[in-house]
């Protein structure tokens with residue numbers, strides 16, 4: 001077990017919940033309310049979120065002042081959000097396990113007292129029916145669902161996955177989209193460079209616009225699409241940079257005065273480098289920096305696309321079946 005797992009296991013034991021190591025969440029019941037506790041941001045394992053599903057017996061929505069008072073009265077809590085039948089409580093970051101245990105224990109007690117005082121009963125987070133629910137992670141969100149809603153959600157997910165799989169990738173459309181997107185990137189490289197910057201922005205924009213272009217006109221972004229778009233990006237970055245030098249040759253280095261056309265200047269970029277009119281090292285530095293910026297833009301865009309795709313088709317049951325002990 002990692003240190004984080006050890007801590008979560010100890011925390012679960014301390015507050016009377018169970019720890020699901022596979023999904024790295026705590027779950028169980030507190031005063032009849034079904035609970036999931038998780039870290040929204042993996043970089044802050046001690047900044048936790050508590051999720052439960054409950055609704056008011058008379059259908060009332062918690063009013064702002066009630067929530068404000070509750071948050072004010074409970075030090076570890078920063079925010080309480082009601083989303084339909086879901087109550088989500090955000091906790092402050094804690095510096096050590098002991099403080100974390102105290103904060104979670106206090107918050108759980110405060111939450112169940114608060115819900116009870118406001119006549120909130122546990123229910124399915126989706127349909128709102130009271131009865132047995134189980135805890136799930138669906139995509140990037142948490143749910144407490146009854147058996148019917150679980151089946152409903154599973155069928156929705158598989159239908160969406162099927163629709164996505166059936167959607168044909170339009171290769172020509174994708175390439176056109178990537179070209180159009182990368183043209184925006186190339187234009188941005190030119191524009192910013194003429195203003196005197198080699199900006200990270202142009203590289204990032206090149207990557208984002210080209211990938212988005214492929215996805216929009218190609219129907220979906222596949223691995224093949226990512227490879228093709230990457231090649232187009234490499235080429236267009238080179239093209240944008242070379243155009244930039246051609247402008248310098250044509251306008252600033254006197255190309256136009258001696259009668260060269262812009263197109264001839266574009267072709268002469270390498271001659272200019274070999275003759276020392278353009279300094280080789282500044283040419284290379286410029287180009288390399290652009291490529292680095294394209295990478296900086298492309299990597300997170302691609303990673304988030306892949307993650308999004310993985311998460312979209314995911315529905316995981318947390319722990320075993322959470323039996324209601326019927327104490328409410």
Ligand SMILES: [Zn+2]
Pocket residue numbers: 124125126127128129145146147148149150
């Ligand atoms: Zn339901």
